[in-house]
Amino acid sequence: MEDKVLTKILNEHKRTGGNLIMLLQRIQETFGHIAPENVDWFAERLDIPASRFFGVITFYPKFRTKPVGKNTLTVCCGAACHIKGADKILDKARETLNLTGDEDTTPDLKFTLEKATCIGACNIAPVVIMNKQVHSGMDPVKVTKLITGYEREEFLGYI
Amino acid sequence: MAEIENNDVLFVIGSNTKENHPIVAHRMIKAVRRGAKLIIVDPRRVPLVRFASLWLQHRPGTDVALLNGMMHVLLAENLVDRAFIEERTEGFTNEFQTAIRGITLESVEKITGVPKEKIIEAARIYGTGKRAGIYYTMGITQHSHGTDNVFALANLALMTGNLGKESAGVNPLRGQNNVQGSCDSGCLPNVYPGYQRVTVPAVRERFEELWGVKLSAREGLMANEMLDAALAGKLKALYIMGENPALTDPDTVHTGKALKALELLIVQDLFMTETAELAHVVLPATSFAEKVGTFTNTERRVQLVRRVVNAPGQAMKDSHIIMEISRRLGYEMPYHHTEEVFQELGKAWPAMAGISYSRIEEEGGLQWPCPTPDHPGTQFLFKGGFPRGKARFTNVTFRPSVEQPDSEFPFVLTTGRMLFQYHTGSMTRRVKAIEKVAGTPYIEISREDARELGVENGAMVKVTSRRGSITLAAQVTTKPDRGVVFIPFHYREAAANILTSSTAVDPICRIPELKVGTVRIEKA
C-alpha cells in the first residue's frame, strides 16, 4: 500500500526532474513527516546516498522526521514580531498546548508548534500562521483563543 | 591504471570493479566525473552502476549474444574503424560480417533479456567513443565459453580500433595480487617463464642451458586435470604452495576426493587451510610481510615487496623451503639473496631484463616489457603492432551455458567475491574487524523471488544444486534480477563451490563455469 504511494512519488519525481528538496517536500506533504524507512526506500531506488537526504532534512527546519500534528501553528519570531512580543505568544502557545521540554507536537497529534525565522509580514507583526492562514496582530490571549478554536474544530474568530 | 581516467567510454563487463578492484574503480569514477560514459554489463546491480550512464542487466552466460548484438549495431550504423581494420587486423571477412549481420536484435533481446534499445545505445556510445576501454574479470572468463567471451570482446575492440593506444584496449583486471606475476614466472603447464612454450625445442634448449639440466618436452597438466589424474590414480604427489583448492575449486566434494586419493600431499601455507587439513606434510610459510620480492600487478607493473616484520616460530621463507627440497632431490639452487632469482628471471625472459630492485626503489614500479636498464617500461601493449603481426577477428557464436534452469533447479546461481573478504578468507577472516561486518555467508535474492519463496531478509535458506547443498542467510536486495542468485565463495561454512560444477569447463582454457549454475532454494 505504502509502496504504491511511494512509487507514485518516485515516478513523478523522475518525470518532473525535481530536486531532493522538492522530493522531501512531497514526502512530507503526503505523510506529514519524513520517516527514515521512506528515505532508505528512495535512497536505494534513486541511488542517492541516504546521508545526503539526512543532510538536507536536518538543514531546513521545515522538514520533520517525526509525525506532526493535524494542525501546525507557526509563530513568527522575526525582529518585528520579536519586539512586539513573539516570545510571549510562543510561551503562551506552549503552555496552552501543554508542551514540555523539547516537544513540539502534542501527544494526541492534534497540534505541532513551530517557530519561523521571518515570514515577511513584519508590517502586521506579530503574526502566527495556523495551517495556511496568517493571523496578524497577535497576542497571548488571541493565540489561546485560536488554539482552543481549532481544538474544538470550530474556530470562529477571537471572540 | 592512471590511463583509465582518460577514457571517454568505459565498458565494464563481468566485473564488480567497485568491490573487487576498489582502487581501479576510483579511476573509473574519476573518469565519469570528467564526463566519460560508463557502460556496465552485469547480471547484478553492482555498486558501480550508480555511476553508469547505461546498465545492461543481461542473463548470466549470455555475453557473446550481447556483444554480437552490439557488433551488429556497429556494422549496421557503420560505426566501425575501417582504416584500423584494414591496416592492423585480419579476418574481418565477408563471412564474419555476414554472421554478425545475420543476427537479429530481437533474438539477442530474447536471449539476454536486455531491451534492444539499450543494446543499440550501448553500441552507439562505445562506437562513438574516442578512447573506449573494455574492462573485464572473471565474469567474462569463468564460463564454459569463457574463451569465446574474450574473443567477442576482442572483436568489439578491433572493429572500433580501440586497441594498441592509450586509454583504450581490452583490459582484464587480475583478481589476486600476483596472478600476473605467477603467470609471468612460468607457473603454467605449457610455458616457461615469459610465456615461452615448453614444446618448442629451441626454447627448451635455451632453458636447459640456463638451468643446466634436461627438461621434459611434454606439456604438463592443468590444475583441474591434475586433480582428475589424482582421482584416476595417475598423479601420486601434489605440492601446493599457498593455495586452497579445497575451497576455491568447483565441486568441492570432487576436489576433496581427489586430494584424498593422493599418496603425498604437501601444503605450504600460512594457516591450517581446508586443503592443509588433508595434507601429509604441512610447511609453515612466510607472509608477504616477512620477506623480500616482487609482485606484478594487473597492469604488468613490477613492484617491490619489503620485509616488514619477522616471521613467527619456525616459519620459513618459501624460497628457502623450495631450495632445500630441490637440494634433497639432487638439484642445487644456490641463491644468496632474492634479487639473484629476479635477475635470473630477467635472463630467461628479456622483457624483464631491464628491471632491477634498485630501479624499482628509485623509480617506483616498472611495467614490462622493459628490456634494458634505460628502458622506461611500457604503459600499454600492442602500440606498434600485435605480436602475431595482425590481430585476428574470430567468429564466435552464442552457446548457452551448460546448465539451464528447469523446474527442478529453477534459479541461476552466479558466484563471486565481495568487498570485505578475500579469496577463501584464510587472511581476511582472521581480521576481527572484517569478520564483524562481513562474517556470515549469504545469498543475494531479488525481492520478487524472495516474496514468492516467502523468504524474509536474513532468513536461512537451503540452496541445492546437482552437486550438493548449503544453508545460509538470504539477503533480499535489488542487486540481482529475478531468477538469478549470487553467493560469494569466501565462506567455508557455506562453501559456494559445493554447488558449482567441475565438469562444465571451457574447452580451450579449461576454466570452470563458476558464473552460471542452477540451483533450487528452499526455506531452511
Place this chain on the structure above:
Amino acid sequence: MANDTIEIKVCLGTSGNAAGGEEVLRMFRHYIFEKGIEARIGKRCSPSKVGCRGFCSKDVLVDVIANDSRTTYQSVTPIMVERIVEEHVLGGAPIAEWTVKDEYASFNAKQRKVVLGPCGEIDPDNIDDYLAMRGYRAAKKAMTTMTPDGVVDEVIRSGLRGRGGSGFRTGEKWKACRSVPSDTKYVVCNIGEVNRPLAEGNPQAIIEGLLIGGYAVGASKGYLYIRERYHLSVERLRNALVQARERGFIGRDLFGSGFDFDIEFSFGTEAFICGEETALMESIEGRRAMPRVRPPFPAYRGLWGKPTVINNAETFSNIPLIIGMGSAWFAAIGTEHSKGTKIFTLSGKVRNNGLVEIPMGMPFRDIVYGIGGGIEGDKALKAIQVGGPSGGIIPTSMLDLGLDYENLARVGSIVGSGGMVVFDEDDCIVSVAKFYIEFLQRESCGKCVPCRIGTKRMLELLTKITGGTGTEEDLKTLERLSGVMASTSLCGLGRTAPNPFLTSFNHFKDEYLAHIREKKCPAGVCTALITFSVIADKCKACGLCRRACPANAITGAPKVVHAIDAAKCVKCGACYRACKFKAIKKQ
C-alpha cells in the same frame, strides 16, 4: 476609469488576507448580487481584489471608486459591508466615520510608489489588468527593437543596483553573464520574504522582468525561487504564469524575435541563508544551502555550473519600468549613486506599520515621522534597524541621514532586502543586538569557522552582558571577534553578522557599559538586571498585582500596602502590567 462602473477594490495581500479580506470581498459580491445593485443603479459594479496598499495596520482597506471619486475605508470587517453597499454604492453617500483618516494621506504623501504603484490597483490574478497598464510593452520593446546588449546597456545606464543584500550593480552583473559563452544560462528570481507583497500584488511585473533579464543575458530558462510556505504568493505567481503562458509571453519565439523562454518554480524551504546567492543555487539544486566559494561568481559559473544571474523580485520588478520608461526616467529618481526607489516593510514602534516605497536618499526622519506617523504612544525614538538581521542600528542622532547605499555603508549597515524596524525608549539596545545575533547564529549554515563558532561566541558574550555578568574585557573580545568575522567569513552572512553589535556598540556604548559597570538595564528589559518594587504611596492595595503574580511573591491584603519579595520574584512583569495605578516600579 469609465464613469459607468463602480469599482470596489479590496486589499488582499497577506495582510488584508490575515485581517479577513477574503470574507469582505465575498460579502461585497454577495450583497451586490443579492440586492440586484447593478440593475438598480444602472451601472456595473466590480468588486475585485488588489494587492497590498501598504497601510497594513488598518487592514482591511477597501476603495470604492464611484463618479470619479475614490473613497478609502479602513479596518473593514464583513459586517460593515452591507452598510457600505447600501449607503455608498447605492445611496452615493460615503460613510465618513469609516474612511481613512489624515494619517493615511501623510502615510502616502512622502512615498514614491513606482514599483508598488499597481499593487493596490490591479487584480493580481487577472493579466488583463496588468496589460491595461502597459504590461508586457517593455518586453516587447526589448525583444523587437533592442539587442540584448542594448538592454544590458540600458540597465547599466539606469544605475539600478540589486535590491537584495550587497547592492551590486544589476547591469554589470548581467553584462558579465552575457559575456560568458555558454549554450545554457539561467536567470533566477529570488522571492524573499520582503518581496511577498510584489508577488501578491503584481506578479506579472516580476515575470516580465525575468523575461527581459533572460533575453538580455541569453538565458532561455528562468526560475522563480520561492519558499513553498508563502502560499498566497505561490498561488498568485502560479496563476500569473499560466496566464502569461496562455497569452504567449512565455514560450517559443516570443514577439516573433526568435527568443525562447520558459519559467519554472523552484520551491525552497525556509532558510535565511538562501538570500545568499550561492546558497540559493545550492538550494535550487536540492542541497543544503551552504554558500559556495567565490570566485567563480554565479555570472560565470552558477546553477549546474552554468552562467547564472540571480536578482530578487524587487530588482526584476524595476526592469519593465526601466525598459519601458527609459533609463533616464529611472535615473532621475534617487541620489547620485543610488537610483530609483526602495521598498521597506516599516515595522516596530511606529504608528503606521506598513509597506512603503521611498525614493533613495530620503532622510530617516521623513520615514519615521512622516510616513510612519511617529512613535507609538508618543514615546521617544531610540533607534532604527535597517537591512534585515545583519543590518545596522541607526541612532536618533542620524535621523537626518538620507537612506541610500553609500550612507548606510558608511554607518556600518546595509540596505539589505528591505526590513526597517523602529525601536523606542522601552527597547534595550543590548537585547536588540543579542536578538539579531541569536537569529544569525541560528541561521548560520555552519560551513566556515568564523561564522559558525564566531556567532556562537558573540551570542554567549552578549548573553553574559544582558545577564549581568559581563566584563569590559568581554567588550574587547566582542570587538576582536567582530573583526575576524567581518574579514574572514566565507559569505555575506558571516561578514555582516557583527553589524548589529558593532553599530549598536558604536552608538550606545553607555548602555552597554551600564549593563556591565552598574549592572543596570536602562530600558528595563534585561530581567536579570531589573527589580520590581511597590511604590508605597501609590499603592491602593487593590490586590490586582498579587493575583497576577505567578510566583506568589507579592504579599499584602486589602487595605494593606503590598510588597514584592525580591527573592521570590521571577521578574515576569505581570504585576507591572496589572497595576492600574502605576504603583509598581521597574528599574
Place this chain on the structure above:
Amino acid sequence: MSSNDKHTHDGSPSSPLSRLSSLSPVTLTIDGRPIEVLPGTTVLAAAQQLGIHIPVLCHHPKLSVTGACRVCIVEINGQPVTSCTALAENGMEVTTASPYIEGLRKDILDLILSDHPYDCMVCERAGDCELQELAYKYQIRTPVFHGERRIYPKRDGNPFIERDMEKCILCGRCVKVCDEVQGVGAIDYAYKGFGTKICPPFERDLDCEFCGQCVSVCPTGALVSKPSLCKGRTRDVRTVETVCPYCGCGCNITYDVVKNEVIRAGSRPETINEGWLCVKGRFGFSFINSPDRLKAPLIRKNGKLTAASWEETFAYLGERLRSIRDMHGPDAIGGFASARCTNEENYLFQKMMRAAIGTNNIDHCARY
C-alpha cells in the same frame, strides 16, 4: 533528475574564468617574489611552488575546494582572501604572513580550539595532528575565545573507524573523499550552524565500505582507526613500504610497525593508488600476527598431523618425492604455485618442478 544529485561537484577547482582567459601564464607577486603560473592556479598552489608554506586545514590537494576553515587566508591587494579559493591573476600582490594576517589566522585557530576538547595527551593523533601542529605554531595556550563546546556521545558500533565528533573541525575532507573518491557518500554534513555535524544518515552507525579514506585525510583525531587504537605513538613507529597482498591492483602500502607488529596501514599519495586503499588493504593486515599462523612443519603420522623439525621434514619429503618419481615417473608429481607468492618464489617453484623433478605439471589458480 540532474546527475548532480547522484554525485556532487566534479571536484575540479578550475573555473570558467580561467578557461576563458588565454592560456598564457599569469604573473603575480607573492611576498615580494614574482612567479609565473598557469591560469587557473590557486594562490595557495602558486605559493607552494615558491616553497612558501601557508597553513591549511580544510584544503586537500586531491579533493575539491571547500574554503571552510579560513586559515589559509592571505592578503591579496590588501584584502584578506583565502588562498585555496583565490585564483592567481596578473599583477596580484600577495602577502602570506603579515602581522595582520597572522593575527587573523591565530584568531581563527583560537575559535576552532574554543570548540575542541583539550585532551591531546590521550589523543591517538597526538604528534600527528594538523590542528595540534598549528596550535603549537601559533602558540595558543589558553584561547581568547571560549564558551560552549559540542558534546556528543560516542557510540558508533562499527569495528573499523572511531568517530569522535567533538574533535571534528568540520573541514569536510571526509565527506568529500567519501563522495568524490570513493563514490559512497556514507556521511554528509547534517544539521546547521554551531550544531553542524558530519554523520551517517539518521545518526546510525557507520555502514559503508570501510575503506578508511576518511581516516587518512582527517586533520585531527576525529577519525581514527579502531584496530590501531593505543597500539603506539607516532614516535615509536617504524614505517615500511611494501605492496598490498590482496587484489591485482597492486596498491602501495606503508605499514606502521611497532616492535614486530604491524599496527597501521597507510599509503603515500604519489603512488599508483594515489594514497587510497580499500578495507582489506587498510584494515586487513592483522592476519600477519595471527595466533593461528603455522609455526612448525607438520607431518602426518598415524593419521594425525604432528609437529616435526625442519630437518626431519626435508629428509622425509626428499625421500618420498624421490621414491614416487622413481616408481611412477616425474609426471606423477604435480605442483600448484600461488598467485599470492612473489615472482621469485614462483620462479623457483616452477624451476624446481621442471628442473629438479622433471615435470611440467605446474599450474596455479589464475582461473579462480
